[in-house]
Amino acid sequence: MKKIALYLFLIMQAISVTACQNEELDLGSGTVTPDENTNVLIVYYSWSGTTKGVAERMQRMLHCDIYEIVPAVPYPSDSNDTHYRAVEERESGNLPELRGSLPDLSKYDLILLGGPVWSDYMATPLMSYIAQSDFTGKRVAGFRTDAGTPGRYDSEFSRMAGESHAEEVGEMLGLSHVRSMNAERLDGRITEWFRSVGAGNVEAAVERMSEK
Numbered sequence: 001m002k003k004i005a006l007y008l009f010l011i012m013q014a015i016s017v018t019a020c021q022n023e024e025l026d027l028g029s030g031t032v033t034p035d036e037n038t039n040v041l042i043v044y045y046s047w048s049g050t051t052k053g054v055a056e057r058m059q060r061m062l063h064c065d066i067y068e069i070v071p072a073v074p075y076p077s078d079s080n081d082t083h084y085r086a087v088e089e090r091e092s093g094n095l096p097e098l099r100g101s102l103p104d105l106s107k108y109d110l111i112l113l114g115g116p117v118w119s120d121y122m123a124t125p126l127m128s129y130i131a132q133s134d135f136t137g138k139r140v141a142g143f144r145t146d147a148g149t150p151g152r153y154d155s156e157f158s159r160m161a162g163e164s165h166a167e168e169v170g171e172m173l174g175l176s177h178v179r180s181m182n183a184e185r186l187d188g189r190i191t192e193w194f195r196s197v198g199a200g201n202v203e204a205a206v207e208r209m210s211e212k
């Protein structure tokens, strides 16, 4: 059964890599000094840069703070090895240690949490971050990137955010094959989600997109 799951995963990875090679979308990078939406924090983990690109794109739209989750011990560059390490961490409950101190959440009302799907679940560094956080009094909403089979990511996200005392868990933004997605469509999905989860000044974000 595990072999079949791994085989399916490898096929998905091949599709995902092909999508990267045919890249239509420049996810860009760069930072913006937070001057708006100071009550919103984006927290993300990214293994190969896709979720990072989406998170930074969101930050440029919202002008809010952003925090990258970095594992204390980096994951292997090989996706199979990463898969095996993550399964072991998840099944044993020994979630990975994270580098540095976690962000102080006191000034935020809404935490947007992003990560990739790993073998049907959240990537274990994101699980570790959520497990160590206390979201008492905060609204939380997730965004994920994947290669088409999100598995149990969304239900596990809601469960873990609830266990970490989130006041409210908003709708999940699920983005499959982001790198082959048309930029306009991606921005449309993101702003629709911003509205659904009440992410600050969405109209200013839409305005900034049209200026690009």
Ligand SMILES: Cc1cc2nc3c(=O)[nH]c(=O)nc-3n(C[C@H](O)[C@H](O)[C@H](O)COP(=O)(O)O)c2cc1C
Binding pocket: 009, 012, 013, 016, 045, 046, 047, 048, 049, 050, 051, 052, 079, 080, 082, 083, 086, 115, 116, 117, 118, 119, 120, 121, 145, 146, 147, 148, 149, 150, 151
């Ligand atoms: C170890 C591992 C396991 C993965 N498992 C899945 C999966 O079960 N379902 C899926 O749709 N994509 C899976 N993927 C693909 C990633 O979720 C997808 O490429 C994602 O956008 C990568 O985000 P990142 O670049 O931010 O790490 C997996 C990738 C890796 C490295």
